[in-house]
Amino acid sequence: MSLEAQLQNYARLLIRTGCALKPGQEVLLTAPVEAAPFARMVVQEAWEAGAGGVTVEWVDDTVSRLKYLHAPQSAFEKVPEWLALQRNSIAQKGGVILSLEGDDPDGMAGVDPSRFTAWSRAVHRDCKAFYDGMDLGRNVWCIAGAATPAWARKVFPGISEPEAMEKLWRAILSTARSDGPDPAKAWTEHSAAFQRRVKLLNARQFDALRYTAANGTDFTVGLNKNHVWAGGGAETVDGTWFFPNMPTEEIFTTPHRDRAQGIVHSALPLNYNGGLIQDFWIRFEDGKAVDCGAAQGLELLKSILAVDEGAKHLGEVALVPHASPIAQTGILFYSTLYDENAACHLALGKGFPECVEGGLEMDEEALKAHNVNLSATHVDFMIGTADLSITGILSDGAEVPVFREGNWAGEFI
Secondary structure (H helix, E strand, O other): OOHHHHHHHHHHHHHHHHOOOOOOOEEEEEEEHHHHHHHHHHHHHHHHOOOOEEEEEEEOHHHHHHHHHHOOHHHHOOOOHHHHHHHHHHHHOOOEEEEEEOOOOOOOOOOOHHHHHHHHHHHHHHOHHHHHHHHOOOOOEEEEEOOOHHHHHHHOOOOOHHHHHHHHHHHHHHHOOOOOOOHHHHHHHHHHHHHHHHHHHHHHOOOEEEEEOOOOOEEEEEEOOOEOOEEOOEEOOOOOEEOOEEOOOOEEEOEEEEEEEEEEEOOOOEEEOOEEEEEEEEEEEOOEEEEEEEEEOHHHHHHHHOOOHHHHOEEEEEEOOOOOHHHHOOOOOOOHHHHOOOOOEEEEEOOOHHHEOOHHHOOHHHHHHOOOOOOOOEEEEEOOOOOOEEEEEOOOOOEEEEEEOOEEOHHHO
């Protein structure tokens, strides 16, 4: 198949499978201006699938950087009324939210990290209906990649821009299982492959997981009573099955917010708001990050932890084998969407209500009472190495191998 034909299939996959668009639903699409040709394919597919409306929010890294460098601090402390109204109203009407990611990994280098912190607080406060819709299972949402020149040059340096763009598009299509004749069927099969391990993990109901690796990771995280593991897709409260991330290779749950102990070391760089954090570590006591270090991007890492009190606690533990198809590409994408599916990871910030029994019916106070972390942020960081061991600890203290040498072990193979 030509690249053009594969891109058309990919656009259709995102709308009809990733977003499971129903006739009459509105679509809110966020896309980089550099990916406009592909974004237009997505818009066309949305209309052809019966969308009731399509709104595009264009993202321009250069324009965003200029704002972060020159705007007054007040510009990051309140969301413009039109933007909050647009996002909240589409969510409240049951719209689907599709984000195409193609950020320049170095696009925000040198920007004061406190501005990212202020904006994160403001957007989660002023666009509460928008974020609640995704967090509480009311709205379908999907995040997927779209190649852009700056991203392609970062991932594939030393070759011409057109070559880098084609290589990045090919990698995006391959990892999203959209380079074959029937991507929708491939995703149905991919989703089904998760279910055996999800059922095994849910049946085990581990009290905690212990992580060790040669890089210094020595860490134990407690799990909530009646926690729920998920993976391979998600379901809204009205029963719509969709795919929040394309690609996805993870099985995940939400840990107990106050039961993380020890130190974790990063396995891959973290691209956060256009800046890179590399070779970093975080130490936890009683669930809270109390110290950290980084070879590069330490202030950016500290800005993540400073968003709010919940940003210092964990909202996700995710299991991804080192044999993941994305890891096996050998490509460092400098994008969390891809790199988190190449390695086991944790997330600072907001936990998932659906990862505790009955969580989608709980308000914030009930979720807090069930030890689900609350925060205005959710930032994944990768800790999975080729030698990572993860041991499940049962409530009676018995130990069960979950990962050995970076891959599934024992009954989970």
